[in-house]
Each structure stands twice: as structure tokens, then as C-alpha cells.
Amino acid sequence: MSDSIDPGGEPVxxxxxxxxxxxxxxxxxxxxxxxxPAEPQAPTIRWVYRHALPVRLAHWINVLCLPILIMSxxxxxxxxxxxxxxxRSDRDRPILSLDTAFTDSGGIRxxxxxxxxxxxxxxxxxxxxxxxxxxxxxxxxxxxxxPSHQWLAMGxxxxxxxxWLFVINGLLFGLYSFLSRHxxxxxxxxxxxxxxxxxxxxxxxxxRHPKGDEAAxxxxxxxxxxxxxxxxxxxxxxxxxxxxxxxxxxxFPWLLDLFGGRQSARTIHFIVCFAFVGFIGVHLFMVAVxxxxxxxxxxxxxxxxxxxxxxxxxxxxxx
Amino acid sequence: xxxxxxxxxxxxxxxxxxxxxxxxxxxxKLSQSEWFPRLLGSAEGLTRxxxxxxxxxxxxxxxxxxxxxxxxxxxxxxIDPKNPDYQVLAKNNFTGWKLTISGLVERPAEFSxxxxxxxxxxxxxxxxxxxxxWSAIAKWKGVPLSEILNRVRPLPAARYVVFHxxxxxxxxxxxxxxxxxxDANHPQxxxxxxxxxxxxxxxxxxxxxxxxxxxxxxxxxxxxxxxxLVDSIDSIAGGNGGYWEDQGYEWYAGI
Numbered sequence: 001m002s003d004s005i006d007p008g009g010e011p012v013x014x015x016x017x018x019x020x021x022x023x024x025x026x027x028x029x030x031x032x033x034x035x036x037p038a039e040p041q042a043p044t045i046r047w048v049y050r051h052a053l054p055v056r057l058a059h060w061i062n063v064l065c066l067p068i069l070i071m072s073x074x075x076x077x078x079x080x081x082x083x084x085x086x087x088r089s090d091r092d093r094p095i096l097s098l099d100t101a102f103t104d105s106g107g108i109r110x111x112x113x114x115x116x117x118x119x120x121x122x123x124x125x126x127x128x129x130x131x132x133x134x135x136x137x138x139x140x141x142x143x144x145x146x147p148s149h150q151w152l153a154m155g156x157x158x159x160x161x162x163x164w165l166f167v168i169n170g171l172l173f174g175l176y177s178f179l180s181r182h183x184x185x186x187x188x189x190x191x192x193x194x195x196x197x198x199x200x201x202x203x204x205x206x207x208r209h210p211k212g213d214e215a216a217x218x219x220x221x222x223x224x225x226x227x228x229x230x231x232x233x234x235x236x237x238x239x240x241x242x243x244x245x246x247x248x249x250x251x252f253p254w255l256l257d258l259f260g261g262r263q264s265a266r267t268i269h270f271i272v273c274f275a276f277v278g279f280i281g282v283h284l285f286m287v288a289v290x291x292x293x294x295x296x297x298x299x300x301x302x303x304x305x306x307x308x309x310x311x312x313x314x315x316x317x318x319x
Numbered sequence: 320x321x322x323x324x325x326x327x328x329x330x331x332x333x334x335x336x337x338x339x340x341x342x343x344x345x346x347x348k349l350s351q352s353e354w355f356p357r358l359l360g361s362a363e364g365l366t367r368x369x370x371x372x373x374x375x376x377x378x379x380x381x382x383x384x385x386x387x388x389x390x391x392x393x394x395x396x397x398i399d400p401k402n403p404d405y406q407v408l409a410k411n412n413f414t415g416w417k418l419t420i421s422g423l424v425e426r427p428a429e430f431s432x433x434x435x436x437x438x439x440x441x442x443x444x445x446x447x448x449x450x451x452x453w454s455a456i457a458k459w460k461g462v463p464l465s466e467i468l469n470r471v472r473p474l475p476a477a478r479y480v481v482f483h484x485x486x487x488x489x490x491x492x493x494x495x496x497x498x499x500x501x502d503a504n505h506p507q508x509x510x511x512x513x514x515x516x517x518x519x520x521x522x523x524x525x526x527x528x529x530x531x532x533x534x535x536x537x538x539x540x541x542x543x544x545x546x547x548l549v550d551s552i553d554s555i556a557g558g559n560g561g562y563w564e565d566q567g568y569e570w571y572a573g574i
């Protein structure tokens with residue numbers, strides 16, 4: 001059964017909490033096929049309270065806000081699907097543009113240009129089919145924007161309403177996490193964590209996930225990812241968004257200096273948006289492969305199930 | 320076993336796709352409703368209130384150097400008003416043009432273009448931010464709106480300054496805009512008659528256009544013919560205080 005170390009295969013099954021006990025015999029030896037049937041040891045099931053209510057609430061509000069913000073943001077981007085550096089939009093010098101070209105035969109092509117290199121992206125970027133099935137000129141396709149057809153005014157309404165919800169939610173989460181010491185206890189990596197980073201990367205690549213007590217808290221890669229989102233991506237997306245506001249630029253001119261101009265801020269806003277998309281993708285993947293229902297349950301009701309065997313814990317510690 | 324997992328995976332992907340389409344369709348439906356966009360629009364008041372609180376009273380939009388100006392300042396919206404009266408004025412270099420200021424003022428007045436040019440002026444190199452997302456920088460010269468307001472003396476009941484414009488759209492609705500007195504009295508709020516040291520061309524709103532440097536481009540009405548001071552914008556055109564506002568854009572365009 002060699003597929004037990006195949007990333008795409010067995011571990012998904014292995015990591016369902018019900019199956020956790022046998023592998024726990026040794027975390028360092030993942031090839032754990034056919035645990036000795038003679039071993040009568042039953043796993044001890046323990047429940048830990050993994051996520052406090054404010055954390056869960058903040059999480060699900062983000063789940064609501066982020067897809068709406070990303071998709072309404074792409075709707076707004078589609079009104080002028082090009083990015084620039086500096087203060088101005090010099091139309092002849094975008095660093096990224098999603099253009100539409102019309103062929104002699106009356107066809108329509110989507111042309112994406114990045115740093116002067118052009119690609120035909122018909123169907124995806126620059127030109128894609130609407131709900132009527134015909135290909136139209138548009139930056140991002142209809143399925144990626146909110147509303148789905150071109151409607152800047154409505155996209156802005158969605159964006160700014162949910163931006164406020166996202167910001168207020170973030171501020172409340174920040175306040176709670178600071179006061180409850182959620183930040184320093186659970187989120188910010190300890191020096192000890194950082195020393196284990198190489199092993200953590202290897203374990204992740206091999207789809208070995210922490211077990212026992214280790215699973216009850218965030219591992220170092222989780223800590224880095226979450227602190228990155230909370231302390232880097234979050235503030236960046238808000239500050240670059242504010243820099244696009246002419247009124248905020250009058251109130252806080254340093255914003256323009258911080259990001260190198262309004263159009264640079266817009267470009268960074270766009271890049272950070274896709275960093276969020278990347279985070280969400282990896283996050284969902286990790287949630288799915290490290291015990292989907294256990295993770296899901298813990299984020300809904302807080303309780304997280306840990307299966308362990310006394311001997312196994314002992315083994316791990318002496319390793 | 321593996322087959323089963325693939326089936327399950329395919330099922331999950333299909334289910335996620337179906338859920339996605341349903342959600343998108345649901346959001347589109349909400350956008351079409353009466354109440355939901357109004358709920359979303361409540362954020363505008365919050366934005367306006369908070370931005371006002373955090374902005375120092377006379378905070379100025381950044382002013383740039385000559386070298387920062389855009390090589391080409393894009394023209395947008397109407398660039399050649401299809402209005403016979405306007406076209407006659409344009410043919411005569413706006414010599415017959417008069418800016419009327421009326422409504423809730425003590426002394427209604429009219430100013431010809433040469434009279435406006437004799438009033439104190441302000442020159443500023445500022446960044447124009449379009450609601451579409453692009454920015455362009457140009458040098459503008461014009462008469463501060465406050466100079467004109469001081470001359471006509473607004474009545475205490477006046478709450479908005481409304482700009483009536485010469486440019487109609489394809490179905491005959493005229494462009495108009497409105498601002499409050501916080502913005503009207505801001506030193507950078509000017510009625511511009513020059514761009515980049517040239518007489519304002521028709522494509523940019525000749526003979527005068529509003530510059531409102533702390534809001535987005537659509538607030539900066541071109542082809543201004545008449546200024547009216549009012550206590551309410553409810554009864555003007557669509558009742559939302561501006562041409563684009565009547566089509567769902569925010570009245571407060573500070574972001």
C-alpha cells in the first residue's frame with residue numbers, strides 16, 4: 001500500500017479523526033499500514049475548546065465579506081481594467097492591462113498584457129462570455145464579478161458596505177485578541193515554533209498533520225499564515241483602499257507617500273486581493289485534508305476532537 | 320475505493336459550482352431589488368460621517384509639480400454637448416455666456432466669462448480621480464467658488480449648491496451636480512476656466528467646470544450654466560443630487 005505516503009491519496013482518509021488513533025503510534029513513521037490487530041488499545045477521545053466565540057464570529061463574518069469584497073472589487077476593476085505605478089494612469093504605460101482586440105473577421109479577442117508581454121486570454125480575461133453566451137469585452141469574466149454583468153455603481157455599493165463590515169469586524173477581532181491575549185498566546189509564533197519551521201514544512205508537504213495536543217493549537221505554518229493575514233494583508237488592503245479615496249488623501253497625505261501614489265496603491269490593493277485569494281485557497285485545502293469535519297465543527301461550535309493513545313504520547317515525547 | 324473518492328470529489332466540485340452559481344444569481348437578484356441596494360447604500364452615510372470627522376477642517380488635496388502633470392488628460396463623459404443653445408455660445412467663444420446664480424441667495428447675480436476672470440483666482444496642480452479607477456494630473460486655474468458665494472450671500476436656509484449644466488445625454492437628461500457648503504467653501508473648490516495654461520477646451524467643459532479636489536471626477540460638473548442654492552435636492556431631476564447619482568452612484572464621492 002504505497003499510496004499511504006502519496007500526497008493525493010491515503011492521508012485524506014488517515015486524518016479523519018476516527019482514523020487518527022492507529023497512526024498516532026508514531027508521527028515520524030507515516031507508513032502505518034495494518035496496525036497490529038493484536039493491539040487492543042482503544043483511542044482516548046478528548047474534546048478541547050479550540051475557538052472562542054468571538055473568534056468564530058469574526059471568522060464567519062469574514063467568510064461572508066471576503067468573497068463579496070473580492071468579486072465586487074473585480075467588478076470595480078473592470079471599469080478600467082489596467083494597473084499602473086505612481087500617481088497617474090499613463091495610458092501608454094500600464095503594468096497590467098486586460099484589453100479587447102477586434103479581429104478583421106469581426107471576432108473579439110481578450111489580450112492580457114503584463115509588463116509589456118501580451119497573451120491571448122480570450123474567454124478568461126479581456127473578453128469572455130456573458131450569461132447570453134456571447135463574448136463581450138470585459139476585464140474579468142462575469143462569473144468572477146459581483147454583480148455578474150457590468151454595473152459599476154452596484155459593485156461599489158456592495159464593496160463599500162461589506163468593506164465597512166470587514167473593517168469593523170477586524171477592529172473588534174483585534175481588540176478582543178489583544179485583550180484576551182489570543183494574539184500572543186495562540187497566533188504570534190514563538191521562537192520555539194520558528195525553529196521547527198523546516199520540520200513543519202516537510203510534514204505539511206508529506207501530509208503529516210499534528211496529532212494529540214499538538215493538533216489542539218496552531219502549528220507554526222498556521223501561525224505564520226494567520227499572523228500574515230491579520231497583521232500584513234488586512235492592514236494593507238484597508239490602507240491601500242483608503243489611499244484610493246481622494247478625501248482620505250487630503251486628510252492623510254502620508255498615505256500617498258507610503259504606497260508611492262494613488263495608482264500604486266490601487267495596484268497593491270489588487271495584488272493583496274489575490275494574496276487573499278491564495279490564502280483562502282490554501283486555507284480551504286488544509287482544512288479539507290487535515291480533518292474536514294473536525295475543523296469545521298471546531299469553527300462552528302468551538303469543540304475540537306482529539307484522539308490519542310497514552311502510549312503514543314509517550315512515544316512521541318521520547319522521539 | 321479510489322474510484323469512489325474521485326466520484327465524491329467530482330460531486331463536491333459540482334456541488335460547489337452549483338452553490339456558487341446559486342449564490343451569484345441570488346446576489347444579482349438582490350441587486351435588482353428595491354430594498355437591498357438601499358441597505359448597501361447606508362454605508363455612504365457612514366463613509367461621509369467618518370471621513371468628515373477624521374479630516375481636518377481645511378485639509379487640502381495634494382498639489383503637484385508641473386512635471387507631475389499627465390501628458391494627456393483624458394476626456395470623459397460628454398465631450399461635445401448636443402445642445403443648440405450651447406453650440407451657439409461656443410461658436411461665439413462664449414462671449415454671450417453668463418453664469419447665473421440664483422435660489423436661496425440675498426443678491427442673485429450674473430457673471431460673464433470676463434467678469435469671472437477679473438475675480439481673484441486660484442491655480443492648482445491636482446490629481447483627478449475617476450470613479451472608474453484611473454487618475455490624471457493637470458493644472459487648473461479658476462475662481463474659487465467661495466468668492467462667488469460671498470458676493471451673492473447665501474441665505475441661512477441654503478444647504479446645497481447645485482450646478483446646472485449644458486450637456487444633455489442621449490435621452491435629453493441634462494447633467495447636474497450638487498455639493499454641500501463644507502465643500503463649496505473649501506479653498507480648492509474652484510470654477511476652472513483654464514487647464515494647463517490654456518483656455519478650457521470644450522472637451523473639458525468650456526467655458527467653466529467645477530473642480531472639487533477631495534471627491535471623484537463625476538462630481539466635477541462640466542459646462543456649468545447656472546448655479547442654484549437650495550435647501551433640498553429632492554425635487555431636482557431624479558432627486559439624488561446629480562446625474563450619475565440618479566443612476567445609482569453615491570452623492571458623496573469621497574471614496
